[in-house]
Amino acid sequence: MDKVVDLYLNIASVKTKWQTFLTGLGLHNFSERELAVIDHTLGLVDETGKLVGTGSIAGNVLKYIGVQNDDAHPGARFNQIVTALQQYLFSQQIFHCFVFTKEKYSASFSHLGFRELAHTEEAAFLESGTPDINDYVAALPQVPDQKNKRVAAVVMNANPFTLGHQQLVAQASRENDLVYVFVVATDASLFKTSERMKLVQAGTAACKNVQVVSGGDYLVSSATFPAYFLKSPDELIKTQTVIDARVFKKYLVPALAIKARYLGTEPFSRTTNFYNESLKQELEPEVAVQIIPRYQVNGKVITATKVRQAIKDDSLSQVKEMLPDSTWQFIEANKKILQDRIKKGMKINGN
């Protein structure tokens, strides 16, 4: 009988053995940024002590799962390692998990009760446990007779919320009956999720038909779209943006009767640019993709990146004109805290 053991990848010899095993199974991406997020790794060893399977956990995402089936009942080892990973998550009170895997493994995960949320030719994205995407969608606020209303969506990180964001939402608000503003829920930005949520709420309070909600695990989250938060190769960004767009289209659009999605043009961020292209390709014609030119003040394009840079450089007055009052006041009041976060290593040049 195979045995489940903990693998400590911080031990060089263990890491080498693990990496060699996975390489033999065709897994090759062992970049620092992929490995850095791993919380725990399990191994499966046979009676002779040989490594015959492995799987890792990063947050609530299963990663680096591989089993060698030559001398075992097909599926048995895969089931055993996935069970063991789930038990580990349960012991941490995590009852909901995701896997981002090659398309050809989607069926194996489906056999274990995972639900496929979206796939491309290369990759598949699945979830298991509770609360799931249907619970998430069911908890979003709706208005009476929503089916027949003009409903639009905006997804933003708002790190922090600028006049550009505000005007984008204002335009969507004027042109629609109801606008959902989905705020990216992953906490990996200079402004914490709770702060970004508050700034978006304050900055859109004047638009009465706007609902500010969390993007949960499903919209530009570290599960659907890890490349948004990390520098990544083009191919990976492309796959992830398509998956993200397909999840939105399959689950959010029909349930909320969304008919349009508003985006800002993206002169600076390569990742966001890819994302905008994927959205257009995937969502149209069912959902109108409105790409709105970036707003400018005094000939300068508004961008949250510049605001973060100004916080770092302690030159806030330069960006005051880019910010709604609410965001400006928050930054002024919390300047020291924000600068401390940057000093402690929080990256500010991402999204």
Next chain:
Amino acid sequence: MEIKTTGVAGTLESSDIQIMVSKGTNGIQIDLDSEVVKAYGKQIKKVITDTLTKFGITNAKVKATDKGALDCVIAARTLAAAQRATETSDKPELEVL
């Protein structure tokens, strides 16, 4: 019985069933995943519902991933998950089985 948290029992291995019990408001709702759902789906759901009802749970969301478990296994896993969800594992009510 009040459900306080999410409770899980069982594995995804052959002849077992994994049961996850969490808070619900609309009776006992079961989301069952099984390769034998056509032949035994009704029976599996009945065992889960009966076990929960006997235990005193009337509202719950249940996710069940079946790998060909026998009724006695289904009942035992359901009870274990229910006791974890109600945080009563320290005083097992085995008479429910």
